[in-house]
Amino acid sequence: MDLSYTAEEEAFRVELRGWLVAHIPEEWTAPGYWASLPEEQSFQQRRDWERDKALAGFAGIQWPTEYGGRGGTPGMKAIYDREMVLARAPQTVNPLGLAFLAPTVMAIGTDAQRKEIIGPMLRNEVIWCQGFSEPGAGSDLAALSCKGVRDGDDFVVNGQKVWTTNAVHGDKIFTLVRTEPGSELHKGTSMLLIDMRQPGVEARPLKQMSGASEFGEVFFTDARVPAAECLGQIGDGWRTAMLLLSFERGASGMAQYTEFRRQYDEIAAVARHLGRDRDPVIRDKLARVLVELECLRYHAMHVLTQVEQGRELGFEASMTKLQWSETFQDLWEVFDDLLGEEATLAEPVPGLELAAMHAQAMWSRSVTIWGGSSQVQRSIVAERVLGLPR
Amino acid sequence: MFFGLTDDQRDFGAAVREFLAGRFDLEAVRAVVEDPAGDGHPGALWTAMGEQGWLAVLVPEEHDGLGLALVDAQVIARELGAGVAPGPWRGTVLAAEALRLAGSGSQQQRWLPRFAAGGVVGALALRGCADDGWPAVEYAEVADVLVVVDGTGLRLLRPEEVATTRHDSFDATTRLARVTPAGSAGEPLPGGSPAVLDELAARAAVLAAADLVGLAREALTRTVAYDRDRRQFGVPVGSFQALKHSLADLHVGVTMAEHAVLYAAHALDTDPASSDTALAVAVAKAKASESALQTTAAMIQYHGGIGYTWEHEAHFFYKRAKRLAGVAGGVDVHRARVASLTLGS
Numbered sequence: 001m002d003l004s005y006t007a008e009e010e011a012f013r014v015e016l017r018g019w020l021v022a023h024i025p026e027e028w029t030a031p032g033y034w035a036s037l038p039e040e041q042s043f044q045q046r047r048d049w050e051r052d053k054a055l056a057g058f059a060g061i062q063w064p065t066e067y068g069g070r071g072g073t074p075g076m077k078a079i080y081d082r083e084m085v086l087a088r089a090p091q092t093v094n095p096l097g098l099a100f101l102a103p104t105v106m107a108i109g110t111d112a113q114r115k116e117i118i119g120p121m122l123r124n125e126v127i128w129c130q131g132f133s134e135p136g137a138g139s140d141l142a143a144l145s146c147k148g149v150r151d152g153d154d155f156v157v158n159g160q161k162v163w164t165t166n167a168v169h170g171d172k173i174f175t176l177v178r179t180e181p182g183s184e185l186h187k188g189t190s191m192l193l194i195d196m197r198q199p200g201v202e203a204r205p206l207k208q209m210s211g212a213s214e215f216g217e218v219f220f221t222d223a224r225v226p227a228a229e230c231l232g233q234i235g236d237g238w239r240t241a242m243l244l245l246s247f248e249r250g251a252s253g254m255a256q257y258t259e260f261r262r263q264y265d266e267i268a269a270v271a272r273h274l275g276r277d278r279d280p281v282i283r284d285k286l287a288r289v290l291v292e293l294e295c296l297r298y299h300a301m302h303v304l305t306q307v308e309q310g311r312e313l314g315f316e317a318s319m320t321k322l323q324w325s326e327t328f329q330d331l332w333e334v335f336d337d338l339l340g341e342e343a344t345l346a347e348p349v350p351g352l353e354l355a356a357m358h359a360q361a362m363w364s365r366s367v368t369i370w371g372g373s374s375q376v377q378r379s380i381v382a383e384r385v386l387g388l389p390r
Numbered sequence: 391m392f393f394g395l396t397d398d399q400r401d402f403g404a405a406v407r408e409f410l411a412g413r414f415d416l417e418a419v420r421a422v423v424e425d426p427a428g429d430g431h432p433g434a435l436w437t438a439m440g441e442q443g444w445l446a447v448l449v450p451e452e453h454d455g456l457g458l459a460l461v462d463a464q465v466i467a468r469e470l471g472a473g474v475a476p477g478p479w480r481g482t483v484l485a486a487e488a489l490r491l492a493g494s495g496s497q498q499q500r501w502l503p504r505f506a507a508g509g510v511v512g513a514l515a516l517r518g519c520a521d522d523g524w525p526a527v528e529y530a531e532v533a534d535v536l537v538v539v540d541g542t543g544l545r546l547l548r549p550e551e552v553a554t555t556r557h558d559s560f561d562a563t564t565r566l567a568r569v570t571p572a573g574s575a576g577e578p579l580p581g582g583s584p585a586v587l588d589e590l591a592a593r594a595a596v597l598a599a600a601d602l603v604g605l606a607r608e609a610l611t612r613t614v615a616y617d618r619d620r621r622q623f624g625v626p627v628g629s630f631q632a633l634k635h636s637l638a639d640l641h642v643g644v645t646m647a648e649h650a651v652l653y654a655a656h657a658l659d660t661d662p663a664s665s666d667t668a669l670a671v672a673v674a675k676a677k678a679s680e681s682a683l684q685t686t687a688a689m690i691q692y693h694g695g696i697g698y699t700w701e702h703e704a705h706f707f708y709k710r711a712k713r714l715a716g717v718a719g720g721v722d723v724h725r726a727r728v729a730s731l732t733l734g735s
Binding site for chain 2: 294322
C-alpha cells in the first residue's frame with residue numbers, strides 16, 4: 001500500500017490550485033449561483049472559462065500533448081478531478097465529449113480523428129452530444145431504429161435520439177445508427193459523428209421533473225454525414241459503444257467522492273440548523289451513507305491503481321456505477337427525511353434557503369437511470385463478473 | 391498510488407488458503423463444531439500456524455517475528471475467515487500486540503518470541519474488569535497468557551491466576567469463556583495508556599472485520615457456484631433475475647468491505663492516532679459486519695432448504711458472522727462512531 005502521489009504529481013496539484021484560485025471569482029462559488037443565471041448565460045460563461053483553462057494547460061490531463069492534452073499521469077487526472085470539485089470550479093459544458101468520446105477516440109480513433117476531435121473539444125470550439133437512447137431503445141439499446149442509408153460517400157440519417165445532454169447547445173453528436181438495412185440487435189450499427197449544424201438535425205429541450213433542461217431530443221430528417229466520419233469500423237458500432245460506455249461507468253470516483261462528501265457536510269449543516277443532528281435515527285441514516293461514501297473513496301483508489309498498472313477495468317466499472325449512484329441517491333433521501341412537514345418548501349424556516357439542495361435531490365433520481373440503469377448494471381455484475389447464467 | 395496487495399502479500403494469502411484447503415477443510419471444521427465439549431483448538435492446525443509464520447506476522451524482528459504490518463495480518467485473518475477456521479490465532483496475535491504496544495522491555499523479551507513461534511497461546515480481553523470478570527474471551531481456557539483491561543490499564547495474567555467458565559455459544563467454530571481473577575492481580579503492562587487501548591481496540595476491530603470479509607467472500611462464492619448448478623423449473627436458479635440482482639448487490643457490498651478493511655489496516659499501520667484512521671476503522675467494521683451478515687443470510691436463503699440443514703456448511707458461516715459482527719463493536723456502535731466523527735457528538 002502506498003497512497004501517496006509522486007512529487008511531480010504534487011507539484012501539478014500546487015500549480016493547478018494556484019490557477020483555479022486566481023481564475024474562479026468568489027461569487028461563482030456561492031451555492032445556487034449557477035442556477036440563478038439564465039441558462040444561456042450560464043452555458044456561455046462556463047464555455048469561455050473552460051476554454052481559458054484549456055489554454056492554460058489544465059485540460060486533457062492524461063492525453064498526449066500532440067493532440068492538445070497535457071501528457072500527465074493517471075494520478076494527475078485524479079488530482080485534477082478532486083481539485084476541480086474542491087475549488088467549486090464551473091461544471092464542464094462538454095461532459096460527454098470529455099469523459100466518453102475522447103477516451104474512445106484515443107483508444108480506437110484514427111490519428112486524423114484524434115487531431116480533429118480532441119483539441120477543438122478541449123477548447124470548447126465543438127460541443128459534443130451523445131446519441132444513443134431512442135424512445136424505443138433505452139436500457140435495450142440494441143433495439144435502436146435510427147437508420148443511416150448509404151448515398152455515395154455519405155450516410156443519410158433518419159430517426160430520433162432522446163435524453164441527449166446539451167442537445168440544444170450541441171455542435172456534433174456521436175450517434176449509434178443502424179447502417180445495415182434489415183440488421184437486428186447489435187449487428188449492423190455504426191458510430192457516426194454527425195454535424196448538428198445542418199438543416200436535417202433539430203434539437204429540442206426536454207423539461208425534466210426538476211424543471212431544468214439538461215437533456216433534449218434530437219431529430220434527424222435526411223441528415224447527411226460522410227461515411228468517413230465514423231468512429232471504429234462501419235458496421236461495428238456496437239463494439240465502439242460498449243467501449244465508450246465502459247468509460248462512463250468507470251467515471252472518476254475521486255471527483256464523485258469529493259463532491260458527495262461536501263454535499264454530506266452541507267446536509268449535516270442543515271440537520272444542525274433544524275436541530276435534527278441529535279436525532280439518533282437521522283444520525284444512523286447519515287452514518288450509513290457516510291460508510292458507503294468512504295467505501296467509494298477507497299474504491300476510487302483501487303480503480304486508480306488498476307489504471308496506473310495498465311489493467312482493464314472491464315465489467316468492474318458497473319460496480320463503480322452502482323456504488324456511486326446508489327449512494328448519491330441514498331444521501332439525498334436522508335436530506336428529504338430531515339425536513340418533515342416542510343419537506344417540499346424552498347425556505348422551510350426563515351433564512352434557510354434550500355432550493356438548490358432540492359434540485360440536487362431531484363437530480364439524484366436520474367443517476368440510477370442514465371448511463372445504464374442500476375438494474376442493467378446488476379445484471380452485468382451478475383452475468384459478467386459472477387458468471388451467473390443468462 | 392498503490393492501493394492493493396503486493397504479490398508477496400497475495401502469495402501469503404494463497405499459502406494460508408491452500409494449507410486450509412488441503413489440511414484443514416470444512417470436514418475438519420465440522421469435527422470441531424460437532425465436538426462442543428472439546429477445546430476447539432486442533433493441535434495440528436496450531437503447529438502449522440506457528441511453523442508457517444502466521445503467528446509471527448506482527449511480532450518485531452528483534453523478537454524473532456516477521457515484523458510485518460496489519461495489512462499483512464489482515465491477509466491471514468481473511469483466509470481464516472474464509473475457512474471458518476477454529477483456533478486462537480486472533481487472540482494470540484492481539485495479546486502479542488498488547489505486549490508490543492504496552493509491555494515492558496523484559497515482558498516483551500520474555501513473551502514475544504514465544505508468541506511468534508506458537509509456543510504460547512494468547513488471549514486479549516478489552517471488555518470487563520477484575521470485579522465483574524471478562525466475558526466472552528476467545529480461547530481463554532487454552533491461553534497461556536491473558537492480557538486484560540482493568541480500569542484504565544492492561545494487566546497480564548497467567549492461567550493459574552484466573553478461573554475460566556466456558557460459554558455455551560452457537561458459533562462452535564470458536565470457543566469462548568468468561569475469565570475471572572483467582573486471587574492474583576497479575577502484572578501490569580506499563581504502557582497501557584488510553585491511546586494504546588484505543589489502538590488495540592482498533593486493531594482488534596480490523597482483524598475481526600478481515601475475518602468477516604473473508605468469510606463473506608467465501609459464502610458468496612459458494613452460493614454463486616451452487617446457484618449456477620442447481621436447477622429448478624428446467625433452468626439453473628442462478629439465471630433468475632431475483633437472485634442475480636441480489637447476488638450482484640452482495641458482490642458490490644463485499645468488495646467495498648474488502649477495500650474498507652484494507653484501507654483501515656493501512657491507516658493503522660501508518661497513522662494510528664489520526665481522525666481519518668478512527669473513521670476508517672469504524673467504516674471498515676460497520677461495513678464488514680453488515681456485508682457478512684447479509685451474505686451469510688443470503689447463503690442460507692439461496693441454497694434453499696439444504697442451506698437450513700445441519701449437514702450443510704452454511705450455518706458455520708452464518709453463525710461465525712453473527713458472532714464476529716458484534717465483536718469489537720457491532721454495526722450500530724461503529725455507525726454511531728461514524729456519526730460522532732462527522733456530525734459532532
